[in-house]
């Protein structure tokens with residue numbers, strides 16, 4: 283089996299499991315778990331924020347982040363139509379924050395400052411929702427793992443600041459962007475009110491994400507963490523895996539990026555595949571084929587290769603720790619065989 287379905291499919295490696303088993307623990311929600319506290323300090327420093335909070339998932343980081351910034355009942359969040367909160371969180375932003383979702387379109391899951399400015403609702407107009415939050419995804423998961431150029435992101439933040447909007451960085455794969463272009467995480471997070479990273483994507487830990495921000499916002503976030511059932515007990519067991527991942531699984535993301543590039547270049551040579559390898563910035567390859575669901579099914583049934591259909595004619599393949607270069611070459615050959623067999 284070659285599993286390119288997602289980088290969430292990684293299994294914790296033996297060394298990670300060992301440090302998890304030995305982790306010092308305490309009552310997390312009382313602030314008494316030393317391993318969780320160490321992880322939060324570490325991520326706060328990494329993201330250049332004064333405070334941070336451990337959460338069970340990235341989805342809860344978005345849920346709490348949005349809830350912190352949005353008043354239920356009419357406040358608008360501006361974000362890309364392909365962003366995770368719109369397509370993959372079960373309607374959470376409206377259910378949990380009462381937010382109006384105002385999509386801002388753009389290439390590769392990114393949008394320009396101009397597009398944001400044009401999408402904002404006029405503050406003085408009582409007929410429209412109140413623009414309140416801008417949420418940005420780095421990297422852009424379902425839009426192909428693209429890395430926002432720093433100046434484009436800064437320009438978006440500048441528009442947000444000028445309109446006194448709050449800002450949230452969905453950094454589920456922020457460290458992929460760090461490794462891909464060499465801009466430190468704190469540089470990416472600068473200017474955002476809240477920012478978070480996930481440990482269950484390319485970092486390969488089984489559970490955990492950390493949300494960072496000002497001490498006031500994180501203090502308020504504890505109320506929502508409690509409310510949503512995210513306040514934990516001996517969570518040091520899983521936080522230890524996250525700490526281990528920060529020490530051992532960040533630099534190696536470069537291998538995933540190299541493998542994604544090999545895959546993209548191999549696929550782009552096939553006439554039945556539509557893909558521009560220059561759009562592959564990190565570990566995610568999104569490409570076009572006819573009848574993606576049937577294609578993915580055959581790839582799995584006939585060759586043991588897993589990829590995900592994103593829609594009727596788009597497929598996503600994600601490289602990660604558990605697939606090596608040989609696996610990527612085999613996956614390319616399998617795609618070729620399926621497409622040639624018609």
Ligand SMILES: *Cc1c(COP(=O)(O)O)cnc(C)c1O
Pocket residue numbers: 338339340341342344366367419421422423452454455480482483491
């Ligand atoms: C995976 C992901 C999330 C959600 O994280 P989970 O830990 O799976 O809940 C949110 N945003 C983006 C961009 C993601 O890729």
